């Protein structure tokens with residue numbers, strides 16, 4: 001065997017795989033991510049796929065992409081500009097090339113650059129010659145090479161063609177010195193029952209790897225050393241997986257089974273799929289006939305003493321609002337998860353947005369307060385879910401969790417918590433009939449007792465009609481209604497007593513604070529940290545609690561001259577902060593269905609620092 | 616859940632709430648019969664849950680001294696699904712009406728029936744919206760004049776029993792608000808049925824649709840207008856001297872006259888069978904309506920099939936048996952992990 005090619009060490013790389021939605025780009029990206037995690041890099045991913053399951057092959061509408069950013073240091077985002085674009089066809093190139101860093105590498109499947117495909121992608125001529133001026137273009141006859149590699153296995157030519165993503169994966173694994181063994185193991189088990197496919201895919205993977213070593217196209221390979229992460233056991237996790245596991249963990253820590261009622265909807269469905277796999281934890285999942293039945297069944301389950309939850313996205317969330325009003329009225333615990341997507345209406349189901357904050361806070365009829373929490377990273381989804389269940393039970397209230405399409409599918413290394421260190425909150429139902437009243441409130445939390453059917457002596461009726469204080473009997477008494485409306489509001493407001501103090505990233509006073517919520521955390525903190533390193537006075541605060549807001553937030557904001565709120569909507573949190581605190585909050589908004597780029601936030605920070613920040 | 620020390624009585628099932636239906640409303644009688652039946656069924660009071668949606672009938676849970684949940688319009692079956700799936704040991708009763716159950720809640724009723732949860736679903740059919748003051752409902756007759764149809768309704772009505780059968784009901788029955796004996800019998804059968812038991816109760820709304828069912832409520836006309844259906848018995852009705860029977864040929868029912876002493880079966884009168892696997896017979900029977908036919912009352916269909924909550928519970932148990940009771944630590948560390956040393 002020839003001497004190995006030299007290996008060059010780099011501290012970070014971002015790669016984007018792009019192809020037709022049938023090209024298996026998500027799988028390629030996910031497997032590359034797993035291999036990268038095992039090397040011990042910090043990483044962040046951005047899957048970006050079309051809503052159509054199979055858009056016409058070769059069209060821009062059908063392009064599916066997966067970006068991974070990995071580094072030997074702490075990173076917060078999938079990167080603004082990939083260093084490498086692996087494009088399986090002209091459409092994939094066209095849809096993505098403008099994002100690539102100048103001077104970056106384009107690896108293209110030249111077999112796919114046929115006149116027909118070029119035309120379908122909207123190219124009049126072959127774009128590659130012109131692109132050579134800006135990028136390092138590497139043309140590979142991916143289809144031909146793959147077909148050759150799997151020839152002897154006996155795959156039909158269509159199947160052989162389909163395994164080219166494994167060739168690509170093998171090649172990129174070679175280029176960045178990632179192990180192929182985890183993928184090999186995966187192929188072995190995935191295609192256990194189909195020997196030809198198993199052999200074909202394995203050979204394609206290995207051939208891709210070998211091709212890297214032998215071809216003259218790549219004189220060197222690269223290596224990104226292990227990141228100095230906090231010690232511990234790590235795994236990769238996506239937001240939706242963490243939400244699902246958070247539900248199961250809540251059930252274990254609170255010692256009651258979870259009931260998840262849900263209706264399939266992008267991008268929340270995978271939470272239902274994931275939870276459904278763990279029946280041996282005693283969880284019950286129910287795929288309802290619609291969004292309303294989903295939430296209603298979950299409330300019914302809570303009424304019966306389970307940890308009721310429902311998971312949806314914007315359009316489904318809106319359908320649930322009336323039932324959520326009932327949950328507010330009857331004061332039962334419930335967790336409602338909204339994995340936000342671009343809207344309104346059907347919008348762009350596979351694209352991210354965070355524009356459901358106001359509808360969550362104010363979208364129900366009448367005075368119907370509900371606590372709202374938002375996770376900020378994929379791993380944080382786990383803890384947010386635990387906290388949501390804990391608050392729901394402690395305060396006997398529905399709690400909304402606002403995740404988003406980006407967090408749902410993005411992966412990051414996650415330090416697995418020691419189960420023993422997670423706080424346990426075993427549920428105690430009311431069983432004592434003496435002095436029982438369905439709406440007698442806890443002096444501190446104002447929660448009413450949770451008395452479940454099957455408990456002798458506590459038979460009682462609850463419902464959506466206004467209840468009389470204490471007894472819960474139907475009441476039209478004007479003063480009673482006024483008192484009950486205020487009690488329900490006060491109960492939610494008191495959750496602020498449980499919240500930790502506001503954490504400021506950076507100095508706790510100065511020229512500018514950037515305030516965010518939800519999945520924008522990585523981009524905001526990356527921008528703020530960069531700017532501060534470069535001498536700009538800027539800090540950031542990231543809110544997990546949107547209702548109630550932390551009690552010390554006003555004071556924290558008032559220590560800064562400027563408050564900037566970047567959001568993937570038209571300014572919903574900024575509106576809320578202005579209304580709450582009468583502060584001149586500045587707003588940075590974006591609604592492209594994509595996460596913020598660090599440079600977008602950084603640009604605004606510098607503009608404000610330079611004195612020209614207002615809208 | 617301890618067994619009741621002494622046998623409970625009707626009083627034990629009456630809540631302290633004033634009943635607020637209009638005077639003469641058929642709901643009173645249904646409530647009284649339910650309260651009378653409950654102690655007979657011998658279920659501990661704390662294990663009984665009444666769930667309702669919105670409408671006159673949906674006030675029912677407030678008046679039963681059991682657990683009760685008055686929910687939102689049309690969705691009671693879905694709340695009940697969550698309750699029963701979570702706690703299969705509870706006795707869960709859904710009370711709904713023709714508007715609540717078949718209009719706004721039609722979708723939930725359909726899917727709940729088809730899943731065959733062990734619920735009792737009682738649909739009080741008064742063929743009108745009462746609580747919202749008299750608009751026509753999905754079961755109202757064509758041409759009915761109401762505030763929203765001043766020149767007559769142009770909606771073809773829906774038949775609850777056929778709706779239930781079409782949804783795959785394993786149990787479908789019909790009874791009448793003022794026939795205490797029959798109503799209690801049917802409710803008991805519904806309770807005993809292991810699966811979704813759908814019961815339509817013909818109910819009078821004296822305020823907005825008075826005497827809609829008078830022919831089958833009035834003792835004098837009942838023999839003419841009602842067809843009692845009893846498993847294993849021929850479909851015979853009518854007073855002495857005007858005895859008639861129902862013959863079903865090629866799925867098409869017809870009325871035939873019978874001498875008082877004639878053997879109905881020999882004359883070709885259909886014999887009622889609740890247990891046909893195919894719902895076609897029950898469907899044909901359910902299509903009998905006034906004025907050409909008597910209204911069948913009794914149990915149309917009663918077949919057994921595993922329940923949803925039973926199958927789900929079984930999946931949980933099988934999963935625990937096969938994989939062992941889930942442990943959080945093994946879940947979190949499943950799949951690929953790596954260790955970062957200090």
Ligand code: SF4
Nearest residue numbers: 636637640671745820
């Ligand atoms: S409106 Fe009709 S159905 Fe409603 S309570 Fe009055 S009589 Fe009964």
